[in-house]
Amino acid sequence: MSALPSLGRLRILVVAGDPAVLELCRTVFNNSGDNLVLLGSLASGVQEVQEAPPDLAFIDVALEQRAALALVHHIKAISQEAEVYAVTTMAALDAASQAVSLGATGVIMSPPSGDELLSAANGVKARRAAVQLRTQLRVENDGFRRALGYIARMANLADQLEGDNVGLAVAELFREASGMPQVALYLPTLEGANELRLSVSVGSLGGAPAFCDEMGLMRYAKEASLEVIPLLAGRLSMGHVLVGGAPWQEGPMRQAVHVLAAQATTLLMLAAERERVGRGTIKDGATSAYTFAYFVDIAGREIDKAKRHGRRFALATIMISSTPSPDGPPSRAVDVADTVLSIVRDSDVLARVDEHEFYLLLPETGGFGAQSCRRRILALESSGKLQGVSMGVATFPHDGTDLLRLLRMAKRRADASRFSVVSLFKLQCLSLQELTDALLWNADIAQGKLPPSPEVPRVLDLPLVDVLSLVTAAISQAVRGGLTSVIVAQQDEMGLATAVRAFPKKHQEEFQVHYVDVRHRDGCEDIQVLAIIAEHGSYALLGRVDHGIFQGLHAADPLLADLLVQRLGELLGVHFLD
Secondary structure (H helix, E strand, O other): OOOOOOOOOOEEEEEOOOHHHHHHHHHHHOOOOOEEEEEOOHHHHHHHHHHOOOOEEEEEOOHHHHOOHHHHHHHHHHOOOOEEEEEEOHHHHHHHHHHHHOOOOEEEEOOOOHHHHHHHHHHHHHHHHHHHHHHHHHHHHHHHHHHHHHHHHHHHHHHHOOOHHHHHHHHHHHHHHHOOOEEEEEEEOOOOOOOEEEEEEEOOOOOOOOEEOHHHHHHHHHHOOOEEEEEEEOOEEEEEEEEEOOOOOOOHHHHHHHHHHHHHHHHHHHHHHHHHHHHHOOEOOOOOOEEHHHHHHHHHHHHHHHHHHOOOEEEEEEEEOOOOEOOEOOOOHHHHHHHHHOOOOOOOEEEEEEOOEEEEEEEOOOHHHHHHHHHHHHHHHHHOOOOOEEEEEEEEOOOOOOHHHHHHHHHHHHHHHHOOHHHHOOOOOOOHHHHHHHHHOOHHHHOOOOOOOOOOOEEEEEEHHHHHHHHHHHHHHHHOOOOEEEEEEEOOOOOHHHHHHOOOHHHHHHEEEEEEEOOOOOOOOOEEEEEEEEOOEEEEEEEEEEOOEEEEEEEOOHHHHHHHHHHHHHHHOOOOOO
């Protein structure tokens, strides 16, 4: 139960013609902590009330031939909450009666005693404290009633929702109960794993890590000024909820949010248990893909097999944007699943993680095969058959030897591909000359204003000989990972093709080169282009040479490298990429 509010400070006004009364009031209230104003004239009293209405006033109603009665009325007209005591003598007792009729709280006979004055002040404080307490109890009662409503709604979710909808409903309920616009739900990536994944987010949470451990989550929450609410029920833990974006007041709703956390833990564990029980039904109910639980089992077995027999496989994440693009709304999960399954092999495993993400397992597939699958799927996105789809791939063992690392790397690359310059600046339909000009003259690239990403192009303004050394280093790095394909534009003068021709032939078995003669192509006479498609990545280099200085850009951007290869192939009428 709430404690009685402390007796606060009062603004006390005393208007009296008797100096002894004023001095007594100064003595009585000197150490009370109250704000005391002592005045000896009616005019000064009226001015003081006009500027700052008192909480408590002692008015000598006989002052200035009883004109002070008007001050009593004036105080009550300005502030109904103010309490006024009429100070009077026996000779002016009738004036005190008139003061009471005008709203005065009571009458004090003059000369007053200190106890009477203190009793009047303490009575005002006690009455105000009681009003405050009633208001506080009313607010708390309303808060507890709302809190009980949220708790009841959380309990009802157990029977109403399944699968991905549980996490979203939990996040929405935390947002509503806390009053915070930003909510993020982090759950264990796999059963028993220490790593957490961002399961659901509500509101704009810039920079929220897709995968992290508990310490990383705490660091992010501190940097983003978010409060971390552990999902705990007894000794059972199910992750964390992050809330923020607005000031959070102490009170019953804050307490209720922590009670909700315990209920949410039980609810999420129940949902996870249902998913485990439902593994016998390996197909997702909403799409033709497999369930996430089945995917985890299959991926685990694939990792064990690859480790024992030295085999390779690849994982991919396919992400669907939740926001509409200028070309139309994002594709539905069921459409994405059907489209992807029509492209991949029968041995490949597609699983639905949630409404906006799929995982794809590609057994016996290396980097080249995985990138080929990525191109086929993203080609449908470029053609408009799919909308708002991005994709990233990771290969075993180069990108990781456990499921968590592989998924994290694939998801990171899918996120990065959303900010590729090919997508940001709509370069898909431009010719080689047009996209060269579009990139070299782009102010955002030149000024480094693009979203931070390993695939963002970097500007080069170097002597050509230094750029040729850069080409040699890039090819050397690529061939160390295995099969490497290089497509380069050939010009009359020394250029990027020169460095490719000079590369040691000892790597010939894993080093495929295609030279594209662009010397007589309109608008391409001075363009220098190099694209490297390697087992474990892609590299693009594009620019022009002016008086021995290479002016251009380079990037480890698979979409840009693919686009350059496609444009060079079109000049020859061939397809370098499957």
